[in-house]
Amino acid sequence: DGGITQSPKYLFRKEGQNVTLSCEQNLNHDAMYWYRQDPGQGLRLIYYSQIVNDFQKGDIAEGYSVSREKKESFPLTVTSAQKNPTAFYLCASRIRDRSNQPQHFGDGTRLSIL
Amino acid sequence: ELKVEQNPLFLSMQEGKNYTIYCNYSTTSDRLYWYRQDPGKSLESLFVLLSNGAVKQEGRLMASLDTKARLSTLHITAAVHDLSATYFCAVLTGGGNKLTFGTGTQLKVEL
Numbered sequence: 001d002g003g004i005t006q007s008p009k010y011l012f013r014k015e016g017q018n019v020t021l022s023c024e025q026n027l028n029h030d031a032m033y034w035y036r037q038d039p040g041q042g043l044r045l046i047y048y049s050q051i052v053n054d055f056q057k058g059d060i061a062e063g064y065s066v067s068r069e070k071k072e073s074f075p076l077t078v079t080s081a082q083k084n085p086t087a088f089y090l091c092a093s094r095i096r097d098r099s100n101q102p103q104h105f106g107d108g109t110r111l112s113i114l
Numbered sequence: 115e116l117k118v119e120q121n122p123l124f125l126s127m128q129e130g131k132n133y134t135i136y137c138n139y140s141t142t143s144d145r146l147y148w149y150r151q152d153p154g155k156s157l158e159s160l161f162v163l164l165s166n167g168a169v170k171q172e173g174r175l176m177a178s179l180d181t182k183a184r185l186s187t188l189h190i191t192a193a194v195h196d197l198s199a200t201y202f203c204a205v206l207t208g209g210g211n212k213l214t215f216g217t218g219t220q221l222k223v224e225l
Contacts, residue, residue: 031211032207042118042202042215043157050211066115090156099210102159 004106006091006098012114013078013085021076021109023091030096032074032102033103037088046089049074050096078111086112116141118205118217126156130192135219137186145206146186147213148177150199160188187207193223203225 003097004025011020023032033052035043045058049068063082074093078085088110092103117140120183127133137146138206144165149157163171163179170177174197176189186203204213 002118033213035215040220041217041219043204043213044115044215045212048212056211097210099206100162100164102147102149102162103213104159105157 004091004093004104006106006109007090009058009107010111011109011111013111016080018079019085019111021025021078021091021111023049023074023076023106024072025074025093025104025106026072027104028047028071029093029104029109031094032068033089033092034058034066034074034076035065035092035096037090037108043057043090046076115212116205117167118203118214120201120203120219121180122219123160123217124220124222126222126224127190127193129194132192133190135188135190135201135221137188137216139186139214140186141184141205141214142181142205143184143205143207144179144181145210146179147204147206148186149202149204151202151218153197156214177201181196184212190221193224197221197225198223 007022033048034046047066049055065077090108091106094103146163148160160179166181168179174191179186200218203216
């Protein structure tokens, strides 16, 4: 079955540590996205990528970094500069330039501070 | 800055009742999406609305889009407990590359 796989499901970060969240899709989608969701709130866009080796900052990119070396993969690194990383992180993908198709979401990674 | 506002934020209703969730947005867009999220879970796509006047229906849910008023509605008919979830609208912006989400409406249908 095609889909988006996020791992790990739960992640704990120590102070001063960088952690990387994995997102892999086998839907052959060009565009991939990372969102952050805080309790009781909507989703906010961190980074997005329309094509391999290219990505753009979203609304809350500070303290995060991404790479897009392969079409299938869009990992997100939460750096030590992100002082409040505790949140639910969701990865999504979509066929580029097909606005009649929704974004498809992975099951998310829940990140907490130790 | 684009703002997407939903109301109500919380909705408690009895089974069998009807209600409407509203989604207002502050910039021109003719692409609007509705998603459902169960507690602790990911988002599931419900509807894609592609033009002014678009109406989509699935079971007890019906969504509509008025681009002139910058308003979308999600109407619930004869609610059942299984519809309890948080519902988000999202507007396509950024040249068609970005979604901006509303704050969500947490719906609880009482048995």
